[in-house]
Amino acid sequence: MASPFLLLAVLALAFAQALAFDPSPLQDFCVADLKSDIFINGFVCKNPKLVMAEDFFSSGLNIAGNTKNKVGSNVTLVNVMRLPGVNTLGVSIARLDYAPYGLNPLHTHPRGTEILTVIEGTLLVGFVTSNPNNTLFLKTLRVGDVFVFPIGMIHFQFNVGEGPAVALAGFNSQNPGLIVVADAVFGSKPPIPVEVLEKSFQVGKDVIEELMAQFK
Structure with missing residues (x-):
């Protein structure tokens, strides 16, 4: 019977793989089919028979x-x-x-x-x-x-x-x-309520409105 330590190590490895940020390939390649209407986490694979060096x-x-x-x-x-x-x-x-x-x-x-x-x-x-x-x-x-x-x-x-x-x-x-901090905070659509930004940055309404005007 496997030791508790070994079991925990295997589980940790499994979770580490499961939490990878990009999916791991299960074949030589999975060229993205950018024209596909199917929505998944990533992109649908192009038919390997249609793949080219390009x-x-x-x-x-x-x-x-x-x-x-x-x-x-x-x-x-x-x-x-x-x-x-x-x-x-x-x-x-x-x-x-x-x-x-x-x-x-x-x-x-x-x-x-x-x-x-x-x-x-x-x-x-x-x-x-x-x-x-x-x-x-x-x-x-x-x-x-x-x-x-x-x-x-x-x-x-x-x-x-x-x-x-x-x-x-x-x-x-x-x-x-990519999240550009200033664009996201002061140029969001619709805009973040001014009252929220006032309290977040501890400045007056006029300062917030002036900053927001730069990103319209």
């Missing part, structure tokens, strides 16, 4: 993104929507471009951990831990440096150099998701 290919990460916007940054994400072959494989990649002093503003990826490598320029990066400590981990990165943002943590990248900056980011999810 399903595992994407191009364009050599092209700089347009950073002429309010924050001075651009993210070119290659996830399952752009590369159907990553369906069920739990990976995606992104190119990040920053104008001088451009910012990738405070955001979080609800379904994926991010690992970032600086290709050009100098970035100040950081993430904040959860309650009760809300500890900020801050680091200046230069070419060749790598930093990891744990899943769900609010984080940012800020170009502190005088020239443009470029980074590549990998994710352990085919679709890591």
Whole structure:
């Protein structure tokens, strides 16, 4: 008869697999059928007989993104929507471009951990831990440096150099998701009641309304 310890270890392993963020593949691949009307957690598999090399290919990460916007940054994400072959494989990649002093503003990826490598320029990066400590981990990165943002943590990248900056980011999810904090809080549709935001941020109604006006 198996020992209680062994039984608990097997159960723990089973639960760890069951709680994986992206589904594990049960065959060589499951290329996403993006045209299917069937809704599941992920995407329906394309018929393997119809799969081509193009399903595992994407191009364009050599092209700089347009950073002429309010924050001075651009993210070119290659996830399952752009590369159907990553369906069920739990990976995606992104190119990040920053104008001088451009910012990738405070955001979080609800379904994926991010690992970032600086290709050009100098970035100040950081993430904040959860309650009760809300500890900020801050680091200046230069070419060749790598930093990891744990899943769900609010984080940012800020170009502190005088020239443009470029980074590549990998994710352990085919679709890591994105929640930009300011957009979600002050630009939700319909808007969060002003009274809720007043009490949450401990500021007056005029401040909240001014902030909300920036995201209309």
